[in-house]
Amino acid sequence: MRVHRTEHARHFTVLPNGLLQDRRLSYTARGLLADLLSRPDGRREDGRQMADTSPQGRGAIRRALRELTGAGYYRVDTIRMPDGTVRSEAHVFDTPQLQLAIPGVARPVSGRAKTGPAGALLVKNPVKVPSRPVEPADRLLATADEPAGREEG
Template sequence: MRIHRTRHADNFTVLANGTIRDRRLSFTARGILAHLLSLPDDAREDVRTLADRNPGVGRRGVSKAVQELEDAGYYVRRTIRDPETGLVWTETFVYDTPQDSPLPASPGTGAPETTEAGVTAWPCSRWG
């Protein structure tokens, strides 16, 4: 097989071979990861929009692929609750290499350094 590559000056995404060849991920998950990494920061993509833009995979297939990415550490979701308003939202982070540790939870409403409700103790000081 001969591989032909075009030199690009702009509007392209670089991915590590290890990411593209990660055997824990299906080809669908790898394609979705490449697509997500090609988007600008603060892009809004979810399972529904990904499925709508990629006919033939369907929401169930996209959902399964996103779960693969999450399980492998490429896709991280963090739920945040505003202590004043009680509003809850989810922040999503996409990485080009798998992350070993989860993101820290948003600050809880309990007293610091206790196990009261609202406080999450993380075993990894890196996220402290």
């Protein structure tokens, strides 16, 4: 297979290959995710609006959103506003997010990552040589107090 790519100066989206090759997701779910990630941050759109602009229909979009939610790419939070009203806020991620809510740990915020992908799963690098574990401080102090060796004399 030969892949032909054009050079883009504007109006393009960069996506991780892992997202496009995630075999847990159907092609419909991957396509919907790519479409959602191409949208500007802060855009408000619900599943009904997505389905109405798609040839697949509401059932397919609902199933795709369920797949994306289960895989950690999509989440909807219900937020109570200070005036008492309730609204939904959708979050779309380009890498799967942890499914467990850990108390005291903030969820990733939308926008550009500052220190790396927020909440991304760590994957072992099979090429990198592992580093040695760090010795505990008390053990280092204990070995520093011991004599280095016996003196013969």
